[in-house]
Amino acid sequence: MAKDSATLDTSSSQEPSALPNLELLAAQCMDAIAWVGADMRFIYISPSCKKLFLRSVEDTIGHHIAEFVFPDDLPIIAAATRSVINGEGNAITATIRVIRGDGSLIWIELNSRLMGDAANGAPGDRAVTMRDVSDRKALEDELRAMAMKDGLTGLANRRAFDEALVAEWHRTVQEKSQMSLLLIDIDFFKKFNDAYGHQTGDDCLRSIGAALCSGSDSDCVDVLVARYGGEELAIILPRSDSFVAATIAERVRAVVERLAIPHGPSVGGIVTVSVGVATALACDGGSAEMPSALLASADKALYMAKTAGRNCWRSSLLLAAVR
CATH class of the missing domain: 3.30.450.20 (PAS domain)
Structure with a gap:
């Protein structure tokens, strides 16, 4: 019977020496x-x-x-x-x-x-x-870094901030330690833009971003300075208690004040910032759901700083649930 032409002939006579x-x-x-x-x-x-x-x-x-x-x-x-x-x-x-x-x-x-x-x-x-x-x-790392960077200030962007906040809280839970968050708002920034123009407003944001990077420099490792949104900035402080967080909050407030950027419509005639500080301690018995509670707490403290007259900081402490 003739072999089907579509069937592979496995009875090849090819010599072993001819194989690859x-x-x-x-x-x-x-x-x-x-x-x-x-x-x-x-x-x-x-x-x-x-x-x-x-x-x-x-x-x-x-x-x-x-x-x-x-x-x-x-x-x-x-x-x-x-x-x-x-x-x-x-x-x-x-x-x-x-x-x-x-x-x-x-x-x-x-x-x-x-x-x-x-x-x-x-x-x-x-x-x-x-x-x-x-x-x-x-x-890939270069492209990821670009995707995580704010185009205007060069700081970490909101996406990078969100990822870092979750990652840092996971580490805080594992270590049963604590972490702090600073939310910083430029006082009367809309009036600054209206008075000097958006180009100068962008320059102001960049200057303050650089000042925050130097002002948050401390013994803390892996500090992240980010543009949270608009004129609002944020600093994640790993393994930092309320005392360290308060110290850095005052430092960044003062370093921005020392820039002495003119701001006629503002109280004092220069650009200032208000800072909300929140510290979360991971412990058994804590009830705060993280990291959303830390953001809410820092935002509330920021509102308190603004109510107190701006160019100052206010802080809060919460005991976070260990999940």
Whole structure:
């Protein structure tokens, strides 16, 4: 019976010597190709590891992958391994940092696929490819930074502020510590714009934004200064109690006052700011829902500062629910 012409003829007489040299292909591949055992050690890796890791093949074979992965990114590998063990798939893709032979870091995209079935609660051998994506990651980070920046003042924008506030509160809950928030409003800013024009108003906003960055400089780490909206600015103070927050509130009030930007319609004849301060303490028994309660509390304190005559600060404290 004649063979169907659409059926692949697997009885090829091709000689083994004519088959592609797989080691030669691996050696020419720009990506590093590896065989990783169930014990997470390299069994094989292609010569391109010399460029990727700045380590020889001999200095890679038999070594655990944890030796190459930046410590902060090891949980990514662990989570991916758990997903394989739990049967959520036999292939994973992750973007992580690796430590090169000279101690430098690069970003790589790692693709891993099981070569067999996961058994006994541990994944089996895996086929892994690794590609340097440092340039792509740098571009992504640059674009993200641009998307998180206010175009006028150069400060963090509202999106960046919202994300940072949630992230900081999560850390505060984990540590059962405290954090503070400052809401800052430029006094009589609409009158300033009406009197001097919007271009001068924009310049004023930029000057005050720069002043707040210097005025909020303290022992606090990861302080975020943001344009909250319009003429309203905000400062997130991680791990800061009410005393530190009050100190910084007075500092930023004074630093803006010292700018001495003329403002005829304002009391005192210069641009000033009012500041609302709120400190949240994460503790068992607290009832305030965060981070919305912190914003509401800072906004109420800001209103109190304005009612008190402006160019001052008022503060509040709340005990936040630990969820």
